[in-house]
Amino acid sequence: MLGPFDLLIPPALLLGSLLTLPFTLASLALKGEISRLSSWPQLRHLWFQHLWFWFGPNTKILFAPRVRPLLAQAKGVVLDIGPASGIWMSELSEAVKQGKVSKIYGVEPNRLFHPQLLASAKRYGMADVYEPLDVYAQDLERCGVQKGSIDTIITVHVLCSVGAETTELVKQLHEYLKPGGQWLVYEHVASEHLPVRMWQYLxxxxxxxxxxGCHICRDTMQTLRQAVEWEKIELVRDIKEGYFESLPHVYGRLVKAA
Structure with a gap:
């Protein structure tokens, strides 16, 4: 906790993103792919891929104390929503090695990350287990994933970025869980303190x-609790984060009724 200086962390990340944009534009020029500038979604995906290249791995150490114990609970057939480059692949591989996880679908609509996902899966001995899916979470049936077939859903820093209406997406993903299936969550959310929340909205x-497409002020905790009926809700705020934390987190597990 940095006290009031926590308020400066999100602007620093925005600055980092802006500084990454010239590199993205230069890479397009060097590859002769300037035409991609005409597609905002393509440019946005490539820009984020370059940002995540340095940001994702370098911040993993900050979140690992909460995320690692969470992912250790994964079991059965897993939907890993929005894995990006797969920085948590090593943690998932432990569950595979222990025989707790039999299949992982990496639902990553930014296909620029797919080569990294496949390479990481091979590196950690999961080439036959991990399958990237080039779809958004609300379009899973297009890839043959059947409702009621999933044992574990994982969302780590994902629900802030879904383009769909979050409540509706939670309802849709809930349908893919088997009875008794679990949803493992680690998400940054809206602050519970009004002055900080107003800063988030700004x-x-x-x-x-x-x-x-990430949103800094979504009340994801309330959405997850209220969108559907759960048999068990073990979802809490991270009490180690202070009053001025501008990217506060909730984490835990939700279990679908058997």
């Missing part, structure tokens, strides 16, 4: 544009 005027 930042959110440009946050989604610079960070591939």
């Amino acid at each position: 930042l959110n005027l440009i946050w989604p544009t610079l960070l591939d």
